[in-house]
Amino acid sequence: MKQRKATHQKSVYNYNKWKKRKIFVMLSLLLLLGFCLVLTHNSTTTNTTRSRILTLASLRSHFIVQKPKIAFLFIARNRLPLDMLWDAFFKGQESRFSIFVHSRPGFLFNKANTRSEYFLNRQVNDSVQVDWGEASMIEAERILLRHALVDPLNERFVFLSDSCIPLYNFSYTFDYIMSTSTSFVDSFADTKEGRYNPKMAPLVPVYNWRKGSQWVVLTRKHAEVVVNDTTVFPMFQQHCKRRSLPEFWRDHPIPADTSMEHNCIPDEHYVQTLLAVRFILTHLYRALLWTKNKKKERKKLDLIGYTSGRKPSTN
Template sequence: MKQRKATHQKSVYSYNKWKKRKIFVMLSLLSLLGFCLVLTHNSTTTNTTTSRILTLASLRSHFIVQKPKIAFLFIARNRLPLDMLWDAFFKGQESRFSIFVHSRPGFLFNKANTRSEYFFNRQVNDSIQVDWGEASMIEAERILLRHALVDPLNERFVFLSDSFADTKEGRYNPKMAPLVPVYNWRKGSQWVVLTRKHAEVVVNDTTVFPMFQQHCKRRSLPEFWRDHPIPADTSIEHNCIPDEHYVQTLLAREGLEGEITRRSLTHSSWDLSSSKDPERRGWHPVTYKFSDATPTLIQSIKDTDNIYYETEYRREWCSSKGKPSRCFLFARKFTRPAAFRLLNMSVLGALRKATNKS
């Protein structure tokens, strides 16, 4: 009897001991589970906080107003003769512009051929051979626009060049009709400024450009006869200069003329009648030499508010948004000595004065 009681007590003791261990294990598991839940909560909170920070940063960057830029589109044979002048023009305004250069295929801007780092590696990689007075000039413009439109911040597109010739009269070819009717035929400067909307119209054009390729060609000029056969009868040729008609005619055909401001961009001196210098007469505008590059010349160009078109016997008063305005933003053609003189009188001169004062 005593032995049965002892066995029973031992059994109860073992049960109680096992029960306590079970409770301890359960409490431990609950504690561990609670700890894990805390870690998970903290981790979730951290992740949520990080996510919120990233989201806010993303929203902040999304709503930050980024300033629009001007795309400067250069058409050059090889190097840019007045790169040092452009370098002074661009300096300090890096966030406000982008540069694209169309040069001959294979030409690479580097320290060996340009003094300005703004032109390093800025040439497009799909350039073509460009001939003056041919539709290849238009295609070069379209290539530049395609590259510049990739950047959504580019809102204005400015065409620039080193130097090219010009001619007049008898340019419309009736073979362009009816796709390019004569009442849509327009003439203007190659050096234009386009809005993004108009640039996209030029790039997407598949109608007018082919017509220009086929029927808008320059007359065979004496100065080019060394490179081309002398024509049997030059009088029947249509002296069409594509780059002076294409953009204006295209926009007129698309019904966008009301959005265009009649204003020249680049000054060129074509009044050669009184010039005694044989080099200053012919198909090219006057070239400003070292002796021409004076503050008086620059001021006279800045003050120009009207242009007289000699062949059309009309005068055009320059305007911007319906108000009188100066006509020109740029000027051509200047020799390198002339450019250096102007640079010395303006930018370098100002730097020297600042240095002397300090």
Template sequence: MKRRSYGIRWRTKLAVLLSLSFCIGTLVLIRKQHDRILSLDNSVSSQPHPKPKIAFLFIARNRLPLDVIWDAFFKQEQEEGKFSIYVHSRPGFLFNQATTKSRYFYGRQVNNSIQVDWGEASMILAERILLHNALKEATNERFIFLSDSCIPLYNFSYTYEYIMSSPTSFVDSFADTKEGRYNPKMHLVIPMHNWRKGSQWAVLIKKHAEIIVNDTTVLPEFQKHCRRRSLPEFWRDRPLSIDASKEHNCIPDEHYVQTLLAQHGLEDEITRRSLTHTVWDMSSSKGHERRGWHPLTYRLSDASPKLVKTIQKIDNIYYETEYRREWCSSRGKPSLCFLFARKFTRAAALKLLDTGALILN
């Protein structure tokens, strides 16, 4: 009886010992797994997070005549981790060593470009194509539209900090009440109180870029009802069958982004100005040949340190249609208004760079 009782106690102790060993082993494994997970988490957290990028979206006819200027601008960002470049040029045009002097533009053309005509909805489509391509890169957080005649006024670091520090888009936008621009046929989709006008050279946050790319409501109305008036220089060669004075003079790229954001009720998320300086008032320009529907073009004789400093010092904008003057601000403090300027010929831009009037490093 004692021997039997001793055998039972021994088996009980063995079972307890095995159970205890199993529990200890399990705890050791759990601890090792926990330490491994922590190690992986620490490894991931120690990896540098990708820097938010600015997508520079160039709209060009063919090549970029001011590529040397932009090469000097982008060179300052040594890591090339804060920007990406996309160019919409004519279909089939390639940026390589034969067509550009800047390596930053090699292969940066979008492959689904279209033929663009000034004053037509094709300009809107080109902008949407650029945004669509840029949104494929997750790190792109800001999107800048630039023409092939734009120059930067400051170096990359200043430009990057200025743009990334603002939570808003920079979109020149004002209520357009001038008769003849708004087509009443759009009323059922785009009411008159949402009709806006401004510069196409906008800087967009990602949310607004996505809204533009995904728009299927406002764009069709623009394609049907927003067209420029026939240009006077074409009247002799192509007589009009209708009275031109009765045409609506709607320039799609000057209305689309502004009106679309108004339609979505997002105007409190924009700073109502463009960061690109353009001169439209040519009343004081020399020579009748420099007058027209297009902005003033700065030529070789115009390029000087005084011109650059004059544009850089602008700190307020007067909105004639609204009879108001607005002082520019950044991060809640007074600031300069413009980071870019247009339109510059290649000769004028190179003179600014060569003479030190334009300092980009």
């Protein structure tokens, strides 16, 4: 009897001990689960906070109006001898301009040949050999525009040579160029014989033939027209060539009859003729028809060089 009672007590003791262990294990698991939930909540809260911060930063950058820039496009032989004048011109205006330089292949701007840091690492890497009176000058312009258009903040594109100097300070120049939504292109109908080559027709008709200065200022829209041109530029490459130079300057065989040559200088005609061929006048003219002072606005059109010499198309 005593043995049975002892066995029963031992069994009850073991059961209670097992029950206590079970409760301890369950409590431990509950505590661990609770700890995991707290960590997950904190992590979620942190990620949510971080996500909110990133979203707010994105919205802030989206609504901040980024300032437009002018791209200064230099066509140079080698170095820029007047770089210090440009250095003073650009100083303190770093957020309002971009610089791109086209020089002969193989030439590299460094601290030994330029005194201005603004021209370091500003060369295009696909430059071509440029010869006066050849279509390679146009190709250099198109290369510069292609690089400058990559930056969406560049809204105006100014062509410059290595002998150009600024006559006014940067602020005045910037405000003047940005004050209008149009390009600045010197353009007039070239009626001199020997410039236009009839072989360029019909893609480049004679009534769209224009002449003017190479040093233009283009809006982004018109810069894209120049870069995307696949029709007018090939015609200039094939049929717009300068007259043969005298024998002691000549780099090509002189033709038998030089009177048949067309003394066409591509860079003096290309942009002006291209814009006329593309009927850009049509859109500008329609926008100005409703102004009160039509004579003044027409004069403005002549100044920027978009008159085509005939009545605009209504198509």
